[in-house]
Amino acid sequence: MYGLSAEDLDLQARARAFADELIPLEAGAELAGGELPPDVAAGHAKRARELGLHATNMPADLGGGGCSTLQQVLVQEQMGRVTNALGWVAATPPSWLPGVATPYQIERYVRPAIAGEREECYAITEEGAGSDVAALQATARRDGEDYLLNGTKWHVTSFNTADYAFFQARLADGPHAGEHAMFLVDLPSPGVRVLRTPAYSHSISHHHPIVAFTDVRVPAAHLIGAEGDGMSFAYEWFRFERLMVAARCVGAAERLTAEMTTFAAGRQVGGRPISEYGTVAAMLADSLTELFAARSMVYETARGIDRGADVKIAHGQCSMAKLYASEMAGRVADRAVQVFAGRGYMRENVAERFFRELRVERIWEGTSEVQRAIIAAQMVKRGPAALA
Numbered sequence: 037m038y039g040l041s042a043e044d045l046d047l048q049a050r051a052r053a054f055a056d057e058l059i060p061l062e063a064g065a066e067l068a069g070g071e072l073p074p075d076v077a078a079g080h081a082k083r084a085r086e087l088g089l090h091a092t093n094m095p096a097d098l099g100g101g102g103c104s105t106l107q108q109v110l111v112q113e114q115m116g117r118v119t120n121a122l123g124w125v126a127a128t129p130p131s132w133l134p135g136v137a138t139p140y141q142i143e144r145y146v147r148p149a150i151a152g153e154r155e156e157c158y159a160i161t162e163e164g165a166g167s168d169v170a171a172l173q174a175t176a177r178r179d180g181e182d183y184l185l186n187g188t189k190w191h192v193t194s195f196n197t198a199d200y201a202f203f204q205a206r207l208a209d210g211p212h213a214g215e216h217a218m219f220l221v222d223l224p225s226p227g228v229r230v231l232r233t234p235a236y237s238h239s240i241s242h243h244h245p246i247v248a249f250t251d252v253r254v255p256a257a258h259l260i261g262a263e264g265d266g267m268s269f270a271y272e273w274f275r276f277e278r279l280m281v282a283a284r285c286v287g288a289a290e291r292l293t294a295e296m297t298t299f300a301a302g303r304q305v306g307g308r309p310i311s312e313y314g315t316v317a318a319m320l321a322d323s324l325t326e327l328f329a330a331r332s333m334v335y336e337t338a339r340g341i342d343r344g345a346d347v348k349i350a351h352g353q354c355s356m357a358k359l360y361a362s363e364m365a366g367r368v369a370d371r372a373v374q375v376f377a378g379r380g381y382m383r384e385n386v387a388e389r390f391f392r393e394l395r396v397e398r399i400w401e402g403t404s405e406v407q408r409a410i411i412a413a414q415m416v417k418r419g420p421a422a423l424a
């Protein structure tokens with residue numbers, strides 16, 4: 037099915053087998069706030085690298101997987117079958133960075149990230165700047181050979197595990213005053229301080245603290261690209277990550293659909309399996325139908341990118357894939373809880389965990405409303421036929 041090559045199928049099978057190894061650990065991780073014993077987690081990260089599932093999105097000449105977009109999707113789809121972010125060990129370092137990084141930045145950040153020796157986090161969102169990234173208030177001020185960074189960032193995912201941050205700020209002065217720039221900040225650094233680590237709906241080992249940057253001094257060599265380039269990097273990352281979010285949502289929906297089908301075929305009520313009751317059968321059928329639609333959309337978007345699709349078209353299609361797949365997965369999780377009923381409300385049940393975990397897929401990397409705005413704008417500018 038889907039016309040996958042032998043190489044694609046091999047990578048997919050490796051990712052699937054790895055996900056199947058992680059699944060039995062989910063319920064324990066859930067009860068431990070998302071944590072696994074450190075040696076177990078380290079073992080998973082090592083295994084993901086050995087299996088060629090880590091850094092699939094990074095160039096082969098720098099030690100990355102050099103995989104096609106479709107192959108990256110196939111891996112992330114399988115990782116999406118696992119709850120509690122246990123699949124995040126198959127990490128995707130910043131694929132937008134090698135093309136704009138200096139040789140110094142390649143050696144200091146890119147190669148170690150590909151080797152699994154360094155990990156990034158993104159400090160972009162602020163209390164008053166989320167969907168409207170352009171409104172952020174953090175500043176970068178040139179000071180001799182350095183920049184001084186100031187600002188408070190929200191939801192900094194993986195700050196507790198990362199050892200460098202991308203920090204996006206508005207230039208305080210100079211010829212590009214008011215424009216955005218992106219910086220690399222080593223962690224820990226003087227002036228970087230966690231203000232608060234709020235609890236979120238999901239239980240995962242990667243936290244999302246609110247982090248203050250106060251007069252954080254970074255050398256000018258830590259500016260990425262040129263002054264004024266900041267927003268373009270954010271857009272490139274969004275495009276990639278939206279497609280990967282969609283892929284993981286497809287994986288989650290596949291797992292849920294499989295689990296609820298097994299349960300519905302086995303649970304007897306009134307002498308018949310509940311799958312034979314029309315209202316339950318409809319929940320199964322609708323879930324698989326929507327999963328098929330989402331997967332087809334995600335694979336075709338990936339193939340288009342591999343064929344060299346125009347970047348604006350790819351941007352619109354990645355938004356459509358993320359919008360549809362995240363909303364589809366939310367509906368499937370809701371139905372799965374309903375099919376499992378009382379069991380589906382227990383934390384040890386996969387449907388309960390996904391019901392909470394998948395909610396954020398409609399929020400991060402651009403909310404559903406923002407995706408719709410992007411799609412509609414592209415439709416008006418290029419005509420609907422250009423996108424679909």
Ligand SMILES: Cc1cc2nc3c(=O)[nH]c(=O)nc-3n(C[C@H](O)[C@H](O)[C@H](O)COP(=O)(O)OP(=O)(O)OC[C@H]3O[C@@H](n4cnc5c(N)ncnc54)[C@H](O)[C@@H]3O)c2cc1C
Nearest residue numbers: 158159160161166167168191192193399400401402403405
């Ligand atoms: C668990 C989690 C992890 C995250 N990780 C990171 C991270 O690592 N780094 C980082 O920088 N950020 C991160 N974020 C932030 C995330 O990207 C933002 O939450 C998201 O972009 C939405 O911004 P906001 O929360 O400020 O909502 P707002 O922008 O305040 O939106 C509020 C509401 O208004 C709607 N809205 C806003 N603009 C429009 C519009 N133009 N048209 C229609 N409706 C609109 C939104 O859809 C939403 O319904 C994370 C968030 C969460 C929840």
